[in-house]
Amino acid sequence: MSDSLRPVKIVPDYLDFSSGSALITTGKTKVIASATVEEKVPHFLRGSGSGWITAEYAMLPGSTEKRTARERHFGRLSGRTQEIQRLIGRSLRTSTDLHALGERTIIVDCDVLQADGGTRSASITAGCVALACVLNNLLEKDILEEMPLKHLVGATSVGIVNGDLLLDLDYFEDSGADIDMNVVMNDSGQIIEIQATAEKKPFSKKEFDKLLALAEKGIKELIQIQKEVLKTKSLLFMAYGSNPKGGET
Numbered sequence: 001m002s003d004s005l006r007p008v009k010i011v012p013d014y015l016d017f018s019s020g021s022a023l024i025t026t027g028k029t030k031v032i033a034s035a036t037v038e039e040k041v042p043h044f045l046r047g048s049g050s051g052w053i054t055a056e057y058a059m060l061p062g063s064t065e066k067r068t069a070r071e072r073h074f075g076r077l078s079g080r081t082q083e084i085q086r087l088i089g090r091s092l093r094t095s096t097d098l099h100a101l102g103e104r105t106i107i108v109d110c111d112v113l114q115a116d117g118g119t120r121s122a123s124i125t126a127g128c129v130a131l132a133c134v135l136n137n138l139l140e141k142d143i144l145e146e147m148p149l150k151h152l153v154g155a156t157s158v159g160i161v162n163g164d165l166l167l168d169l170d171y172f173e174d175s176g177a178d179i180d181m182n183v184v185m186n187d188s189g190q191i192i193e194i195q196a197t198a199e200k201k202p203f204s205k206k207e208f209d210k211l212l213a214l215a216e217k218g219i220k221e222l223i224q225i226q227k228e229v230l231k232t233k234s235l236l237f238m239a240y241g242s243n244p245k246g247g248e249t
Contacts, residue, residue, distance in 0.1 A: 005156070005168045005218050010229045012129050020134025024126035027170055028116035033126040035134035038105045051101030051148070053131070055088035057081055057123060059112040068115075084120045087193060091124045091184045092131055094192050095151035100144065106134060117171040121155035124184055125222050128153045132230055151186035154222035158183065158215045160203070165210055167218045179203045183215035187223045 006027030015021040020035035041052050058081070059068045071077050077085075088110060108130055110123035131149060138144045157169045159177035166173055174180060178200045184192040196208065 002164065002166045003214055003217060005221055006170065008222065008225055010126065010129055010225055012229050013133055018130075018134075019137045020130045020132070022126040022129035022133065024122050024129075026118060026122050026125075026168065028114055029118050029122050029170075030113040031119060031122040031126050032111050032113060033123060033130040034109045034111075035127075035130040036107045036109070037134060037138065038107065039103075041103045041105050045103065049103060050098045051103060052098065052105045053089060053092045053096060053101075053108065054105065055085050055092070055108045055110060055123075055127060057084045057088060057110045057112075057120075059115055059119070063112045063115045084123070087120060087184070087195075088123050088127055091153050091155065091192050092127055095128070095149060095153050095186050096131070097146075097148045097150055100146050100148035101135075102144070106131065115171070117169050117174045118157050121157055121168075121182060121184075124153060124155040125226070129226055129230065132226075151188060151190075152223050152226050153184065153186050153192065154219040154226065155182065155184040156215055156218040156222060157181065158211045158218070160207065160211070165214055167214050179207065179211065181208075181211050181215065183212065183219065185216060185219045187227075189216065189220075 009025045011023040013021060014023040014032060015034055018034040019037060021033060023032045045052055061067045061070060071081060088108060092108060108127045110127055112119045135147060135149050139147060156167065158181050159166050159169050159174065160179040161173050161177050169177065180199055181194065181196040183194050186192060
């Protein structure tokens with residue numbers, strides 16, 4: 001069993017012109033997430049007092065050994081891209097008080113600079129940091145009265161390859177996995193989403209439980225990295241008890 005994450009680095013506020021951004025490197029996989037605020041919501045939320053968080057995901061042409069064509073050339077997004085975008089959006093919405101956000105939308109763009117497995121997980125983990133950055137920016141400008149982000153969110157992949165349980169699979173491991181599983185959790189240990197697939201043969205509940213425990217271990221480590229990088233940027237007042245507007249959270 002390999003129970004270690006690949007080397008992980010997260011750089012918050014990576015982009016100069018974005019209100020909130022983060023670059024994550026996990027092994028050879030590199031993803032940049034950028035959060036943008038729009039002062040409007042989808043039509044189904046107008047007048048509700050609730051905000052919205054959505055995401056877009058793309059793999060850049062040079063992110064893989066063979067050039068990845070831009071999907072606009074095909075006139076539509078692939079099913080994989082749509083599924084990942086929805087996953088990122090769901091993961092971030094479940095940990096945010098959308099009413100505290102007010103009637104505005106935050107779009108989190110996740111672009112894969114280099115792909116070596118785990119790009120959706122990396123996008124969620126970096127996207128959460130970018131979201132924290134942009135929300136903090138709104139607080140500093142007195143646009144928000146409280147921090148809408150109530151939990152940090154992390155994600156990772158686990159799998160069984162040649163009988164071995166592995167954490168944070170790279171592309172080679174993922175492509176040969178008997179079982180492939182992506183897990184999203186928050187900093188309270190609550191499950192947001194599990195995507196588990198038997199690629200070659202069915203698996204038992206015992207194997208599932210072992211994989212879930214391994215994923216939880218990895219996500220706890222990722223969330224600790226998130227906390228550390230946000231703490232250095234003084235962005236974690238919702239987790240560390242200090243409120244820039246005075247008083248206690």
